[in-house]
Amino acid sequence: MTYQQVILRRGKERRLLEGHPWVFSGAVGQHPDGVEPGATVDVLDAEGVFVARGYYNAASSIPVRVLTRNLDETIDANFVRERIRRAIYMRRSWIDQKTTNAYRVVHGESDGLPGLIVDRYADFLVVQFHTLGVEVMRDTVVDVLNELMSPTGIWERSDVGTRRADGLAEFPTGLISGDEPPDLIEVSENRALFAIDVRRGQKTGFFLDQRENRQTLQTFSRDRDVLNCFCYTGGFSIFAARGKASMVVSVDVSQPAIDLVEHNLRLNRFDPETHPCIVANVFDYLKECKANKQTFDCIVVDPPAFVKTQRAIPQATRAYISLNRKAVELIRPGGLLVTASCSTQIDYESFFTIVKHAASAAGRAVQIVKSHLQAIDHPAPVSFPEGRYLKCLFGIVH
Known part of the structure; x- marks a missing residue:
């Protein structure tokens, strides 16, 4: 099968050859004529040599998202089936199915299907179609998920801002296939139990990417007073309690x-x-604790993303420093700071620097003992720094 072609500017193929999955608009020298939005195209370098194949959206700042670098690979239902089958196999290999039945099944670019998110919650699947290209594949994706996983139901949560950036005007949510999920789905994570609201909850209902970090907190929690800030549905709180914390305060x-x-x-x-x-x-609660001289042995700081654009980085950095300073001030000597950022625009080194400035402003020293990225079911290609969005640091406060 032949595909229409996107021609890159000279030298702009390097990132793609290194494995990056996006073609930015500034890298395109020549767009194809008459291509349907979401259709598959070939990407060629300035000399006309094949570089990659992906889906196309001229209205996006990322007009091509790479699906394959194999010239002989056709993008069809079999392609989608094989990508999803491989993703399922990896999760079933990595995650103990006897103790955990909530995890990410497909993680977009990292699983070779840019824009597609599939999360498992017990016998239900929740899907997000973030981009036009994967929206075009919607029916195939649903058919393959039913074929390979036989879920009780598939629920859509495509109420995400990335669709707007890709030129999509609708943000659908609701039942796609099978039975409707109950108001709360009960799931197990490393034998801890959680009730998940997939209809109204943040993201697809739960922060699956913090699984290993919650497990790590459990090992540090015995006999400690723990404060969990931005607790959402209590993921860190439950694992601190499972670790035999003396008290867990969730805010x-x-x-x-x-x-x-x-x-x-x-x-x-x-x-x-x-x-x-x-x-x-x-922020108000931490201020009140300081005024009342209330301290903790461990404070978890896991806020929502403070920054979503490059322009907002300076303001967000100040907010992260302020938040972490307030937390560090309340931690007893020898206690633990667990601090995370899910902002893609704040890279790992920048986050270390934020914690350094926060500790200095608080007049304390922080000794990093563990640092983690997102959970194993949220892999990130080494060539795709944008995929390494979650940073979580565990530090002893002196």
Whole structure:
């Protein structure tokens, strides 16, 4: 099968040859005529040599997202099936299916299907179609998921801003296939139980990318007073309690989130009276703790993304420094700071620098003992720094 061609500017093929999955608009020297948005195209260098094959969207700042670098590979239903089959196989190999039934099945570019997210929650799947190219593949994706995984139901959560950036005007959510999920789906993560709201919850319902970091916190929590800031539904809180923390305080500005934390505590046979859950603005709560001289042995700081554009980096950096300074000030000597950023625009070294400045401003020293990226089911190609979005540091505060 032949495909229409996108011709790169001279020298712009290097990133693609190194494995990067995106062709930015500035790299394109010649666009094809009459190509349907979302259709497959070949990418050639300035000399006309094949570089990659991907789906095309002239309206996007990333007009081509790479699907394959194999000239002989046709983009069809069999291609989609093989990519999803391989992704499923890897997750089943990496994750203990007896103790964990909530994880990412397909992670976009990292699994060779740019823009496609598929998460498993027990017997249900939640999907997101982030880009026009994968939107065109929608029916094939759903058919393949039903064929390979036989879920009870597939629920869509394509209410994501990335669709707007790709020229899509609709943000669909709802049932795609099978049975509707219950209001709360009960899942297991390393034998901890969580109730997940896939209809209204953040992302697809749960922060699956923090799985290993939650498990790490459990090993540090014995006999400690733990504060979990921006707790959402209590992932870190439950694992701190499982680690035999003396007390876990969970703080979030959302009442529904706090209600779900209390539900999840009870689900795991912990008493919310022992582990209080508080509706509050985290910045205000930390300020109040300082005024009351209340301190903790461990503070988890895992805020939503403070920055989504390059222009916002300076302001976001100041916010991250301020937040981490306030946390460090409240940690007892020898205690633990667990701090994370999910902002793609803040790279790993920048995040280390943020923590350094926060510690200095607080007049404390922080000794990093562990540093993690996102969980194993959220892989990132070495050639795709944008895929390494989550940074999580564990530091002893002196």
